[in-house]
Amino acid sequence: MEFRLASLEDREIVENLWAYCFEPKNDPFFQWYFSRCYKPNNVLMGFIKEQMACLTHLNPYTIRLRGQNIATSYIVGLATHPAARRGGVGGKLLSAALEEMRRRGHYVNILMPSKAGFYQPYGYELYCHQWRETMSLDMLRPLSDRTVHYGMITTPDQWELLAAVYDVYTSKLSGYAVRDELSWRCHIEGQLAEGNIAVVFEGARPIGYLFYQLGDPTIHCGEFVYTSYKGKKGLLGYMYNHRSQGKEVQWNEGIQDQSYRLYPDGRTGHETMPFMAGRIVDVCGILSSISYPVDVQTEVQFSIEDTLASWNNGMFSLRVVNGKGKVVPIANAEVSMKMGIGALALLVFGAMSAAELVYYDKLSGSDASIRQLDKIFPACSCYINEWY
Template sequence: MEFRLASAEDRELVESLWAYCFEPREHPFFQWYFKKFYRPENVLLGFQNGQMACLTHLNPYTLCLRGREIKTSYIVGLATHPAARRGGVGGKLLKAALSEMKRRGHYINILMPSKAGFYQPYGYELYCHQWKETLPLDALRPLTDRSLHYGFLTSPDQWQCLAPVYEAYTRHLSGYAVRDEASWRSHMEAQLAEGNIAVCFDGDRPVGYLFYQLGEPTIVSGEFVYATAKGKKGLLNYIYNHRSQGDTFQWNEGLHDQSYRFYPDGKEGHETMPFMTGRIVDVKGALEELPYPKDVSGNLVFSVTDPLAEWNTGTWRLSVWHGEGSVEKMPPETAAAVTLPIGTLALLSFGTLAVQDLVFQEKLSGSDAGLELVEALFPQTKCYINEWY
């Protein structure tokens, strides 16, 4: 297969395959995405026998990982033409995408899977789940606070009402998208093309906001964010006031929120939703970007296997001093203290799981001293992200 980045002349090819596999052309999101967000230089095309067989979008993002901003590519819209399916095209496209991301200096990659099982053999692991809450509107009443007031946003110019709430919500979390003015405006434009944005105020201070859609019995919120518990109760009160326009409310929230434990009936409507996978594009580049605990120093020799990126497979030495790391590839005969697949290295980098959990799941093995150092260098964190494209 041959791969190349799209040009302006490829727009019809890109739009056609998106419309075939995802939203139709008349859908509001399709219209917004290709008018406002689409950039041909971020689309990788794959050709087989002179015909386009597949493509994916490599949208640039900035993530906050363990308190440090990291440039990344977010793979979306990965699509294969039906005539080319079941021929290993998807794996070839992912491999080509990794090469392109490495060229760009994006050493960590995220991807929202429709089915995680397709991507896991290629080194992608779920680093972020969310709670998915679905409750009848009448059941919200004991969870509400009526003392707050609300605003209705109609323009991206009002982005500063949302930014401080998001910053408060994501403080102390890992893996989330950093949003500046440009990304906020884009985020809000996409929502306003399909639905509504409401803000909850405690006095003059915004303490919660939600993106939501009306028109169906279930009111669905695509983003539900709050700075305080009172702010969350205020948002639920706002939705409770829509009883004449729906009968159920569905929203997502980060796993770090434990308020479901205090719901009057915790048996109904509470489930986990697999949300985002992460992957290491380049071992050296990724581990030299990450921050480390400043009170931990040492040298970790580890062995990695990668099914797609041959440049990652091998034995490496990570040297950490004063919170910074340097990475060197070692000769093949070098003894490793720890052995792991590339997907596990992503989970450690994001902070998704503790070392003992990865060992139990047989995703990580090594000497006691090696595993102890891994645990010190990659402490578990709380992960969250809510970017959909």
């Protein structure tokens, strides 16, 4: 196979494959995405005998990972033409995408898997789940707060109201997308093309917002963010006011939230949703970029197995001093600690501890080396809510 980035002349075949696999061209999201988000130099295409067989979009993002802003590529719209399916094309496309990401200096990669089992053999592991809550509108009354008031977002110029809430919500989390004015405007435009945005206020201060769509018995909320429990109750109270327009509401929120313990009926409507997978693109690059606990000074050696990115295979030494890490490949050393590239992703993103990875047969090493890793990579509360 041959791979290359799309050119301006490729737009029609890129749109055609997206429309074939995902939304049709007359769908509002399709029209918005290809008018506002699509950039040909972020689309990697694969060809077999000059016929386009597959492609994926490598949308650039910045995520906050262990206290540092990290440039990343978000894989969306990965699609294979039906004539090329069942031939290992997906793995070849992912391998070529990793090479392109490394060239761009993107040391980690994220994607939202429709089926995690397809991507896990390629080194992708789920680092972020969300709660998916479904609740009858009638049940929301005892969970609401009537001391707040509401407003609507009608233009991207109001982006700072949402940013103020989002920044508080994510302040103690990891793995989330860093949003600047441009990205906020893009988010708001995309939501307003499909639905509505409401804001909860306490006085003049915004304490919650939600993206939602009306028209079905279930009111779907695409983003549900708040600065405090009062803000969350304000959002639920706003939804309660829609009893004449729906029967239930469904929303996603960070899995760190524990207010489900206070719901009137916790037996139904409360489930986890696998949301985002992460992968290491470049071991040396990412381990040299993130922050570490400042009270930890140590050195560990380990080996990595990566079936897609040959540059990540081998043995490495990571030295941590004053919150910074220096990692170098090593040779001719006896290294007892071993892991696959997916296990390292779970450590770096903070989704699992080293001890947990040992329990699930994802990592092996001496007890002392595992304790070292747990100090270097303390577990984090992970969150992200980017859909494309």
